[in-house]
Amino acid sequence: MLNKSIMDGDNPDLTEERMKGAFDTDKMAAVIYGSEKFAIRRREITESISRIPQLADSKPFSFMTREEKISESCRKLSVLSEHWNQLIDTNNEEEALHLYREVLGLEGHAFSLHETMFIPSLVAQANDEQQEKWLGRAKRREIIGCYAQTEMGHGTNLRALETTATYYPSTQEFILHTPTETALKWWPGALGKSSNYAVVVADLVIRDTHYGAHPFMVQLRDEKTHNPLPGITVGDIGPKMAFNGADNGFLGFNQYKLPRDHMLMRHSRVEENGTYTKPPHAKIGYSSMVKVRSRMAMDQGLFMVSALVIAVRYSAVRRQGFLDDKSREVKVLDYQTQQHRLFPSIARAYAFIFCGFETIQLYDQLLIDVKNGDTSGMSDLHALTSGLKSVVTHQTGEGIEQARMACGGHGYSMASYISEIYGVAIGGCTYEGENMVMLLQLARYLVKSVELVKTGKSKELGPMMNYLAEPDTQIDLTSGPEAYVKVFQHAARRQVWKATDKFHQLMESGQSRDIAWNNSAVELTRASRLHTRLYIMETFIRRVSSISDVSIKKVLIDLVNVHVNYEVLDIGTYALEHVSSTQLDSIRSQLYSSLDTLRPNAVSLIDSFQISDMQLRSVLGRRDGHVYTNLFEWAKASPLNQTHVLPSVNQYLKPMMDKAKL
Numbered sequence: 001m002l003n004k005s006i007m008d009g010d011n012p013d014l015t016e017e018r019m020k021g022a023f024d025t026d027k028m029a030a031v032i033y034g035s036e037k038f039a040i041r042r043r044e045i046t047e048s049i050s051r052i053p054q055l056a057d058s059k060p061f062s063f064m065t066r067e068e069k070i071s072e073s074c075r076k077l078s079v080l081s082e083h084w085n086q087l088i089d090t091n092n093e094e095e096a097l098h099l100y101r102e103v104l105g106l107e108g109h110a111f112s113l114h115e116t117m118f119i120p121s122l123v124a125q126a127n128d129e130q131q132e133k134w135l136g137r138a139k140r141r142e143i144i145g146c147y148a149q150t151e152m153g154h155g156t157n158l159r160a161l162e163t164t165a166t167y168y169p170s171t172q173e174f175i176l177h178t179p180t181e182t183a184l185k186w187w188p189g190a191l192g193k194s195s196n197y198a199v200v201v202a203d204l205v206i207r208d209t210h211y212g213a214h215p216f217m218v219q220l221r222d223e224k225t226h227n228p229l230p231g232i233t234v235g236d237i238g239p240k241m242a243f244n245g246a247d248n249g250f251l252g253f254n255q256y257k258l259p260r261d262h263m264l265m266r267h268s269r270v271e272e273n274g275t276y277t278k279p280p281h282a283k284i285g286y287s288s289m290v291k292v293r294s295r296m297a298m299d300q301g302l303f304m305v306s307a308l309v310i311a312v313r314y315s316a317v318r319r320q321g322f323l324d325d326k327s328r329e330v331k332v333l334d335y336q337t338q339q340h341r342l343f344p345s346i347a348r349a350y351a352f353i354f355c356g357f358e359t360i361q362l363y364d365q366l367l368i369d370v371k372n373g374d375t376s377g378m379s380d381l382h383a384l385t386s387g388l389k390s391v392v393t394h395q396t397g398e399g400i401e402q403a404r405m406a407c408g409g410h411g412y413s414m415a416s417y418i419s420e421i422y423g424v425a426i427g428g429c430t431y432e433g434e435n436m437v438m439l440l441q442l443a444r445y446l447v448k449s450v451e452l453v454k455t456g457k458s459k460e461l462g463p464m465m466n467y468l469a470e471p472d473t474q475i476d477l478t479s480g481p482e483a484y485v486k487v488f489q490h491a492a493r494r495q496v497w498k499a500t501d502k503f504h505q506l507m508e509s510g511q512s513r514d515i516a517w518n519n520s521a522v523e524l525t526r527a528s529r530l531h532t533r534l535y536i537m538e539t540f541i542r543r544v545s546s547i548s549d550v551s552i553k554k555v556l557i558d559l560v561n562v563h564v565n566y567e568v569l570d571i572g573t574y575a576l577e578h579v580s581s582t583q584l585d586s587i588r589s590q591l592y593s594s595l596d597t598l599r600p601n602a603v604s605l606i607d608s609f610q611i612s613d614m615q616l617r618s619v620l621g622r623r624d625g626h627v628y629t630n631l632f633e634w635a636k637a638s639p640l641n642q643t644h645v646l647p648s649v650n651q652y653l654k655p656m657m658d659k660a661k662l
């Protein structure tokens with residue numbers, strides 16, 4: 001069987017789609033998840049979870065209040081604590097993330113930041129003794145931690161954080177203090193009610209000198225009672241657009257004492273007498289953010305895939321309207337508009353995940369290099385991940401919203417669960433640095449690169465930047481996907497140079513650097529987006545070229561064709577400077593025929609992600625495709641339908657109607 005999702009009793013329309021698939025979905029899963037070994041482990045973990053009934057949702061998330069969601073995830077975490085070692089290799093981050101996604105879903109939980117930022121901060125920022133003291137405890141989950149950096153008044157501009165950590169050599173202690181209301185930590189995930197420890201980022205002050213943001217390991221709550229310690233004000237910031245299973249929190253310090261060895265001292269140090277040793281790279285303390293940003297292409301790709309699994313499966317069973325055959329309505333997936341809405345996003349999701357693999361590996365390598373004293377790769381990775389997180393979060397938001405609309409009315413129902421996926425995913429446009437701000441970080445790097453070319457130092461260009469020094473050439477669009485890469489290179493190069501020239505001209509006209517930068521900012525962000533999209537396209541093509549299995553490679557080339565045609569058309573206004581409008585028309589025709597080519601494999605392409613029904617939490621997108629029965633059962637389970645007459649009807653509506661009758 002090529003598509004491993006085929007099961008007796010499934011909706012025949014979906015079975016028909018699965019029969020049409022021209023490749024083995026297990027083999028595709030191995031490509032998606034980086035190795036056959038991990039793809040198998042994912043399936044094994046999912047299977048093992050299904051044998052532990054207490055790990056199942058006690059009712060659909062969409063019928064739970066916020067308090068119920070938080071309680072439900074804590075209940076499951078306590079069940080999980082009995083099974084960690086039997087379910088996963090606890091040292092394997094990807095296995096742990098898969099387990100969390102399956103059991104706890106995407107709405108957040110008490111450990112939301114523990115694995116993703118708290119432990120990584122200890123790994124990257126704590127010295128060996130500190131790791132000895134805290135890392136084991138954190139990994140064994142004896143303590144729960146979070147990452148408390150953002151304040152009510154400042155998130156983006158870290159240099160303006162107001163929380164102070166003032167060192168007193170006489171007592172060999174820091175005093176943590178929140179000097180104003182705006183200095184309250186505000187937003188950290190799992191801070192409000194769950195965490196008893198936090199990595200707190202505060203402005204280090206020694207003898208009136210401010211050394212800027214540094215990380216500190218801070219105990220927030222008593223380990224026995226879980227009550228906040230004296231000097232600490234902590235709580236939940238309230239409901240959010242989504243992600244309401246997490247207790248994002250606030251935190252204030254009132255002259256809170258912290259022993260000297262609680263500053264994380266792998267890279268910078270404060271000696272007993274107050275002597276400060278600066279880190280080998282000024283931004284080394286920002287590593288936890290780079291770590292998360294390096295994961296975001298992968299994580300956002302998976303968010304988009306979840307919405308697409310729902311929309312593509314639903315589109316294969318939803319019949320509405322007619323094409324040739326007037327005796328039976330067609331599957332809406334057969335409409336060109338539906339394919340145009342969904343297939344380019346499938347291509348992007350694959351591309352994001354392939355990029356994600358690369359950037360996760362680059363971060364892991366950087367961590368090793370930095371431990372060995374080599375910080376030279378930090379700027380490259382910071383620039384790359386800043387652009388990537390901004391582009392993938394924005395395009396993921398677009399893709400999920402299209403998926404919702406592709407499901408018509410049922411997409412708007414919580415039964416589809418797409419609105420929750422959307423709400424969680426687009427949080428990524430904001431967290432880990434607001435997208436515009438991060439695009440401008442990449443732009444700094446691009447501008448510097450152009451300056452290198454202008455001053456004859458092209459040899460010093462960083463990875464991926466050589467194209468900035470190359471001349472424009474004729475593009476032969478018949479020469480395959482590489483020709484589309486050339487179109488993107490031309491467009492990105494032109495925009496990067498144009499934005500840089502504007503910035504330089506404004507400075508030459510007398511504007512200060514900062515004002516000239518601000519007056520060029522929109523053009524600079526456009527340059528960053530084009531550069532990043534070029535990187536995504538190149539990575540996608542490179543990864544697909546490296547595949548040896550013929551049937552897998554064939555369908556992925558079809559997907560690359562959808563991608564390159566769609567992407568070039570999407571940047572039409574920039575591409576027009578390098579390709580004629582006649583060529584754009586021919587790209588349009590190729591896009592439509594590539595949608596057609598992909599159509600028979602659409603369901604298998606999204607089935608290949610092997611996202612279980614439990615993880616998907618969508619009534620509309622279930623593997624069995626029995627959409628209408630499932631939808632009706634779900635609606636009947638709504639709390640509103642547990643009585644025929646609601647108390648509010650008796651209390652308000654009936655008396656009102658009765659009064660009107662008098």
Ligand SMILES: CC/C=C\C/C=C\C/C=C\C/C=C\CC/C=C/C(=O)SCCNC(=O)CCNC(=O)[C@H](O)C(C)(C)COP(=O)(O)OP(=O)(O)OC[C@H]1O[C@@H](n2cnc3c(N)ncnc32)[C@H](O)[C@@H]1OP(=O)(O)O
Binds near residue numbers: 116147189292299378
């Ligand atoms: C966690 C997700 C995991 C799984 C997903 C599953 C579910 C997800 C669902 C829900 C979400 C769950 C969790 C969300 C967790 C969110 C956590 C957070 O948001 S933590 C807080 C994040 N905050 C930020 O990101 C703040 C953004 N601001 C900054 O990073 C800095 O202020 C900024 C870089 C913008 C500027 O810094 P500044 O010190 O002012 O530097 P400046 O602009 O002057 O630049 C100087 C110089 O330094 C270079 N540089 C900056 N940063 C770095 C770096 N990290 N590495 C290397 N170099 C750096 C910069 O390029 C510049 O260089 P040049 O002078 O141009 O050479």
Ligand SMILES: Cc1cc2nc3c(=O)[nH]c(=O)nc-3n(C[C@H](O)[C@H](O)[C@H](O)COP(=O)(O)OP(=O)(O)OC[C@H]3O[C@@H](n4cnc5c(N)ncnc54)[C@H](O)[C@@H]3O)c2cc1C
Binds near residue numbers: 150187188
């Ligand atoms: C779901 C979620 C989870 C989070 N989890 C955590 C967490 O665990 N720990 C933590 O510490 N924080 C967390 N945060 C906070 C998050 O990191 C910040 O909200 C984020 O970094 C954006 O900063 P800000 O809120 O200050 O936005 P602002 O900077 O105030 O952004 C407002 C607007 O100003 C613009 N702007 C700001 N500065 C500039 C500039 N220099 N140039 C151009 N435009 C600019 C932005 O582009 C944006 O349009 C979380 C946030 C969310 C939404």
